[in-house]
Amino acid sequence: MGRLVPAVTRALDILELFLDGDGTLSTPEIVRRLQLPRTTVHELVATLTARSYLVPVPEQPGRYRLGVRPYQLGSRYAEQLDLAAVGQQVARTVAETCDETVHVAILEDTSVIYIAKVDSTHAVRMVSAAGRRLPAHCTSVGKMLLASLPEEELAARVPDDAELVAMTPHSVTDPATLRAALADVRRRGIALESRESNPDVSCVAAPVRDRTGRVVAALSISVPMIRWSEARRVELEELAVTGAAELSERLGHRGAA
CATH class of the missing domain: 3.30.450.40 (GAF domain)
Incomplete structure (x- = not known):
């Protein structure tokens, strides 16, 4: 097994947080739950949002939910x-x-x-x-x-x-x-x-x-x-x-x- 890439691991940790609760999280909540630097979380959330893994919740400023990309990946997995x-x-x-x-x-x-x-x-x-x-x-x-x-x-x-x-x-x-x-x-x-x-x-x-x-x-x-x-x-x-x-x-x- 090769070396794990820390940035990828952290991004996946963020995505997996959305599996619990009501499915929405704010950046401060992610910082608190993962004990990561605020700047790191902001950069990772911005990247995940740009790639449609996360999307802002319109009626709740500052909060995010899973985007369409995880659904597409899950659907492809289910098809297999x-x-x-x-x-x-x-x-x-x-x-x-x-x-x-x-x-x-x-x-x-x-x-x-x-x-x-x-x-x-x-x-x-x-x-x-x-x-x-x-x-x-x-x-x-x-x-x-x-x-x-x-x-x-x-x-x-x-x-x-x-x-x-x-x-x-x-x-x-x-x-x-x-x-x-x-x-x-x-x-x-x-x-x-x-x-x-x-x-x-x-x-x-x-x-x-x-x-x-x-x-x-x-x-x-x-x-x-x-x-x-x-x-x-x-x-x-x-x-x-x-x-x-x-x-x-x-x-x-x-x-x-």
Whole structure:
């Protein structure tokens, strides 16, 4: 690694200050927070403003906010991201931690499509594949994604008279029961599916968000019932949340879900 350029480091430090608070700062605030000389800060702010990284706030003289250039760079970065590829990388890390099968899935209408999968090394494991489509209401990833929809959109996709297919005797087939379960998912921020898509498997799932905060996918951990317990559920819920948060961060999301 080459030598860091102090002026560039300071300029980036200034830009990163705008990630917190209300998104506006004055030069004195920057001086105080970074403990830099006032002249240096004035020169750096003037340079960043000239290059459209910062712009003055019209209604607040002496204050600045981020300009269009950081947005353009962020948009270009987002365009280069491949949810499936990044999801596969994060799923592998999660699977190496728990040695269970990990999926990343997206919602399409009322179905989920698995876009990434990493298997457990155990002899007894979930049999599935990336690209497989399943009814959303029968899976933990599907419940997580349905629960993230606005109420009117959920009602359009799953109306009161919807006929929900059963994959196992444990599948939820009543729309009202499903909505009650989704309300609990929203409250807890985690989804659970117990033998609803496979009679021998339980799963937990957490939401994956993009840079705008929108839920775009869900990450799940699937466990055969022979290795399932309440203690294991709690452990895997925490790991699913951590993995989903890592994937969200790599998609550009910042802050709490």
